[in-house]
Amino acid sequence: MDSNVKHLLRGIVGDAYFKDDAQSLVTHSYDGTPMLQSLPDGVIYPRNTAEVSAIMKVLHEHRIPLVSRGSGTNLCGGTVPVHGGVVMVMHRMNAIVEVDTQNLTATVQPGIITKQFIEHIEGLGLFYPPDPSSMAISTIGGNIAECSGGLRGLKYGTTKDYVLGLECVLADGQILRTGGKLMKDVAGYDLTKLLIGSEGTLAVITEATLKLIPPPKAKKTMLAMYTDIYGAARTVSSIIENRIIPATLEIMDNPTIRVVDDFAKLGLPLDMAAILLIEQDGEPEMVERDIAKISGICREEQAARISIAETPEEALKLLTARRSAFTALARLRPTTILEDATVPRSKIAEMVLEINRIAEKHNVQICTFGHAGDGNLHPTATTDARDLEEVHRVEAAFEDIFEAAIRLGGTITGEHGVGMVKAPYLEWKVGGPGIQVMEAIKEAFDPHNLLNPGKMFAKESRRRVVIERG
Amino acid sequence: MDSNVKHLLRGIVGDAYFKDDAQSLVTHSYDGTPMLQSLPDGVIYPRNTAEVSAIMKVLHEHRIPLVSRGSGTNLCGGTVPVHGGVVMVMHRMNAIVEVDTQNLTATVQPGIITKQFIEHIEGLGLFYPPDPSSMAISTIGGNIAECSGGLRGLKYGTTKDYVLGLECVLADGQILRTGGKLMKDVAGYDLTKLLIGSEGTLAVITEATLKLIPPPKAKKTMLAMYTDIYGAARTVSSIIENRIIPATLEIMDNPTIRVVDDFAKLGLPLDMAAILLIEQDGEPEMVERDIAKISGICREEQAARISIAETPEEALKLLTARRSAFTALARLRPTTILEDATVPRSKIAEMVLEINRIAEKHNVQICTFGHAGDGNLHPTATTDARDLEEVHRVEAAFEDIFEAAIRLGGTITGEHGVGMVKAPYLEWKVGGPGIQVMEAIKEAFDPHNLLNPGKMFAKESRRRVVIERG
Numbered sequence: 012m013d014s015n016v017k018h019l020l021r022g023i024v025g026d027a028y029f030k031d032d033a034q035s036l037v038t039h040s041y042d043g044t045p046m047l048q049s050l051p052d053g054v055i056y057p058r059n060t061a062e063v064s065a066i067m068k069v070l071h072e073h074r075i076p077l078v079s080r081g082s083g084t085n086l087c088g089g090t091v092p093v094h095g096g097v098v099m100v101m102h103r104m105n106a107i108v109e110v111d112t113q114n115l116t117a118t119v120q121p122g123i124i125t126k127q128f129i130e131h132i133e134g135l136g137l138f139y140p141p142d143p144s145s146m147a148i149s150t151i152g153g154n155i156a157e158c159s160g161g162l163r164g165l166k167y168g169t170t171k172d173y174v175l176g177l178e179c180v181l182a183d184g185q186i187l188r189t190g191g192k193l194m195k196d197v198a199g200y201d202l203t204k205l206l207i208g209s210e211g212t213l214a215v216i217t218e219a220t221l222k223l224i225p226p227p228k229a230k231k232t233m234l235a236m237y238t239d240i241y242g243a244a245r246t247v248s249s250i251i252e253n254r255i256i257p258a259t260l261e262i263m264d265n266p267t268i269r270v271v272d273d274f275a276k277l278g279l280p281l282d283m284a285a286i287l288l289i290e291q292d293g294e295p296e297m298v299e300r301d302i303a304k305i306s307g308i309c310r311e312e313q314a315a316r317i318s319i320a321e322t323p324e325e326a327l328k329l330l331t332a333r334r335s336a337f338t339a340l341a342r343l344r345p346t347t348i349l350e351d352a353t354v355p356r357s358k359i360a361e362m363v364l365e366i367n368r369i370a371e372k373h374n375v376q377i378c379t380f381g382h383a384g385d386g387n388l389h390p391t392a393t394t395d396a397r398d399l400e401e402v403h404r405v406e407a408a409f410e411d412i413f414e415a416a417i418r419l420g421g422t423i424t425g426e427h428g429v430g431m432v433k434a435p436y437l438e439w440k441v442g443g444p445g446i447q448v449m450e451a452i453k454e455a456f457d458p459h460n461l462l463n464p465g466k467m468f469a470k471e472s473r474r475r476v477v478i479e480r481g
Numbered sequence: 482m483d484s485n486v487k488h489l490l491r492g493i494v495g496d497a498y499f500k501d502d503a504q505s506l507v508t509h510s511y512d513g514t515p516m517l518q519s520l521p522d523g524v525i526y527p528r529n530t531a532e533v534s535a536i537m538k539v540l541h542e543h544r545i546p547l548v549s550r551g552s553g554t555n556l557c558g559g560t561v562p563v564h565g566g567v568v569m570v571m572h573r574m575n576a577i578v579e580v581d582t583q584n585l586t587a588t589v590q591p592g593i594i595t596k597q598f599i600e601h602i603e604g605l606g607l608f609y610p611p612d613p614s615s616m617a618i619s620t621i622g623g624n625i626a627e628c629s630g631g632l633r634g635l636k637y638g639t640t641k642d643y644v645l646g647l648e649c650v651l652a653d654g655q656i657l658r659t660g661g662k663l664m665k666d667v668a669g670y671d672l673t674k675l676l677i678g679s680e681g682t683l684a685v686i687t688e689a690t691l692k693l694i695p696p697p698k699a700k701k702t703m704l705a706m707y708t709d710i711y712g713a714a715r716t717v718s719s720i721i722e723n724r725i726i727p728a729t730l731e732i733m734d735n736p737t738i739r740v741v742d743d744f745a746k747l748g749l750p751l752d753m754a755a756i757l758l759i760e761q762d763g764e765p766e767m768v769e770r771d772i773a774k775i776s777g778i779c780r781e782e783q784a785a786r787i788s789i790a791e792t793p794e795e796a797l798k799l800l801t802a803r804r805s806a807f808t809a810l811a812r813l814r815p816t817t818i819l820e821d822a823t824v825p826r827s828k829i830a831e832m833v834l835e836i837n838r839i840a841e842k843h844n845v846q847i848c849t850f851g852h853a854g855d856g857n858l859h860p861t862a863t864t865d866a867r868d869l870e871e872v873h874r875v876e877a878a879f880e881d882i883f884e885a886a887i888r889l890g891g892t893i894t895g896e897h898g899v900g901m902v903k904a905p906y907l908e909w910k911v912g913g914p915g916i917q918v919m920e921a922i923k924e925a926f927d928p929h930n931l932l933n934p935g936k937m938f939a940k941e942s943r944r945r946v947v948i949e950r951g
Contacts, residue, residue: 111825111827112722113718113721113722113825113826113827114721114825114826114827115721116825136724137724157667158667158671160665164664164665165664169665171671171674172642181914181918185913185914185917186914187912187914187915187918188911188912188915189911189915191825191890191891191892192825192890193823193824193825193856193890193891193892193895194634194635194826194854194855194856194857195630195634195639195823195852195855195856195857195892195895195896196823196892196894196895196910197627197628197678197892197894197895197896197897197898197899198892198893198894198899198903198907198910198911199899199907199910199911199915199916199919199937200675200678200679200683200919200922201628201641201674201675201677201678202911202915202918202919204641204671204674204675205670205671205674205675205922207671208667208670208671209670213670224726225724225725225726226724248583251583251584251585252582252583254606254607254695254696255695256694256695293764293767294763294764294766294767296764296766296767297764297766297767353663353665353666354663355581355583355584355586355661355662355663356583356584356664357581357583357584382665384664385664385665386663386664386665387664387665420661420662420663421661421663422661422663422665422666422667422668423668424666424667424668425663425665425666425667426665426667427667428667429667429668429669433668437668437669440666440668440669441658441659441668441669441672442657442658443655444651444655444656444657445657445658445659445669445672446669447655448651448657448672448925448926449669449670449672451925451926452670452675452922452925454925455918455921455922455924455925456918456921467669
């Protein structure tokens with residue numbers, strides 16, 4: 012990137028907010044995904060939409076790639092600047108512009124931290140359900156780019172169900188506004204929904220109008236523990252088949268239980284094959300009735316133990332077990348690869364069986380936890396990036412896992428996105444015509460391939476991308 | 482269209498299912514929209530996806546336009562074959578392929594009648610909420626193409642919230658499959674949501690996987706009547722602001738009340754300025770509590786009369802009042818133009834005021850009813866297509882209404898679609914960059930502009946399209 016461009020960029024944001032020192036470049040060369048790294052040529056911190064637009068005009072004119080990002084917590088290599096160029100960090104654009112209690116909407120800038128936003132909203136007696144595990148550090152903009160899910164997805168849906176409108180900057184610097192404070196809007200193609208989950212490849216999101224809902228009046232949390240993991244999986248199907256949609260319905264297998272307990276000292280029973288974390292919320296009477304019915308179903312499916320939290324503190328303790336899974340697993344070995352193969356919820360038992368069979372076949376350690384009610388499992392491999400032979404076995408295992416998910420009517424990613432990591436497998440899910448249409452959409456928005464290039468679409472199919480950390 | 486092409490098409494579907502006699506052409510030259518008509522060159526009735534694909538390959542090779550349609554109940558001129566070509570009627574593809582009670586999904590062909598599908602699903606103890614007013618004749622495929630709403634949209638969302646996956650045929654005959662029986666899927670761009678509401682301009686939908694939910698256990702229906710329409714509008718805002726989301730929250734103004742009562746003989750009070758139809762469903766205790774709270778809010782806002790249905794028969798009678806609005810209004814004068822300008826729900830009172838002011842300014846009769854809880858109003862003009870001078874006044878009034886809706890943060894269409902009728906106004910809502918991006922998406926899917934050409938994008942901005950019936 013020549014010094015003239017740097018000069019132009021500094022002119023837009025001020026010297027303090029464009030950086031090209033080694034430390035800034037290295038700290039923005041990777042994200043939450045292990046074993047992927049690539050240096051950008053500069054890092055820029057815009058203050059408002061006008062600056063983002065001005066930056067894009069410069070980059071567009073000089074054909075320089077841009078990767079926009081929040082906290083970089085994604086797990087698909089989605090914000091690694093693999094083609095160099097400029098990394099745009101949205102943290103300065105972190106205002107809650109407005110909470111409209113008449114229309115039940117909030118308008119925010121993309122850099123607001125998810126949890127801060129949720130707490131602000133809850134303080135006003137309202138509710139914003141999407142709660143990705145990374146919410147303490149992730150940004151709403153990043154959640155929108157990846158269409159993040161979370162523990163409440165089963166009942167409440169994911170980020171896409173709560174975005175009513177967007178403001179974004181196109182590759183050439185033009186500003187596009189979609190949707191609004193509107194529950195219904197069919198004026199042309201649904202660009203809002205198309206941009207959600209587009210992983211920064213179509214536009215830079217600069218503002219979002221979010222839907223809020225009334226909070227549930229009551230909530231109850233329980234754990235059900237099984238000596239047989241398939242009993243747990245059958246419980247998941249049976250709850251839904253009995254016309255109950257819990258707020259949360261999560262599973263942890265035995266290896267996950269062990270490491271979580273070692274990490275969080277919760278006194279979990281270490282001899283159980285699986286634990287289900289179940290929450291129901293809503294009207295108090297319904298919550299009581301549903302939890303009673305769910306307990307009955309757990310017993311029918313041979314749950315060895317059921318504990319129902321009697322206080323909010325007890326509930327928090329049960330929830331902590333699930334929320335610490337990733338952190339706890341990450342302590343086991345130097346490298347943690349967390350995936351999110353997803354299947355129809357009726358196939359959970361079969362998928363767990365497949366994952367275990369595949370882990371054994373490739374002689375790798377895979378712990379499984381995840382959003383069982385959504386069919387969204389997180390098979391997680393603990394390995395060591397320095398042991399390339401083992402890493403390749405892990406890669407081969409995940410390849411088999413994606414193949415199994417597709418075979419069971421599932422998908423290669425339920426909430427983490429495609430990025431670099433899943434790009435080689437995208438065709439498995441969407442087929443040749445799907446790739447063709449998606450590439451044409453990318454070309455329609457970004458003909459010079461400037462926005463987050465090298466993501467979503469792979470040159471070759473099949474093999475997971477591994478770049479050695481350099 | 483030359484006889485060779487006709488021969489090829491007959492070869493695909495059989496002689497009985499390709500028609501080019503005058504009667505078939507005339508009956509497929511218009512849809513539910515008044516004052517628009519254009520003859521196709523042929524009408525074809527495919528039996529399955531393979532036939533649709535084969536048809537598209539022939540049409541693609543010969544660059545012949547295609548308009549796919551269900552029952553043609555749309556109100557935006559969405560299925561008028563304005564560039565000629567072939568009209569593809571999906572009624573033979575009307576199977577309910579599968580209802581999966583474990584995953585709570587249904588897989589259907591596009592030609593199934595909405596109400597038949599809903600009744601089938603309800604018979605299985607499940608619930609499919611989207612209920613457009615035309616559901617007794619509309620098809621699920623048409624609902625998907627237009628992203629249809631309905632009376633239950635406020636609480637349950639619209640068609641787009643219930644489509645999990647699609648099979649469709651692209652302009653060149655390739656078959657594309659999106660999504661699946663998956664609550665979460667972020668493998669690439671969300672083509673499912675992009676296709677919903679794309680009005681047949683991007684692909685021909687040949688199968689859909691729909692999300693079902695557990696039915697509400699109880700339901701209660703009430704009417705609140707006002708001598709002041711703004712009291713009714715304020716009630717709408719106040720209910721939502723009090724954190725209550727009713728299943729249905731509909732408004733009818735005085736002219737609508739009069740014609741509905743004359744039509745359906747319901748004994749409605751003819752001296753009221755507005756009636757709200759309110760339904761709540763869910764857990765029995767919650768329904769009781771919400772209806773009590775809503776009644777309190779209605780009284781605070783000076784409702785002159787409140788009636789709560791005590792039996793399902795009484796509820797049906799109240800619901801019939803709202804459901805017959807369009808039919809009743811259509812009896813007033815030869816031509817009925819029903820629009821759907823939509824505003825943030827807090828702007829309902831202001832918008833009703835605007836509509837009345839505009840009707841007076843242009844000296845036209847506009848009755849207003851609609852989904853008040855969504856901010857989705859249906860200002861409906863009764864006129865006579867033969868009186869061109871009056872029709873032009875009606876057009877001018879609607880132009881002012883769209884302008885007012887945009888000014889209030891709303892949109893030109895909440896659930897009817899753009900089609901031909903709103904195409905000149907699309908830019909008002911989405912701006913220059915929005916039009917540019919949407920046209921690029923259209924080009925990406927359909928470079929030869931074969932799928933429903935002449936819709937959504939207007940040559941000139943501003944004036945509503947009026948084609949005299951020829």
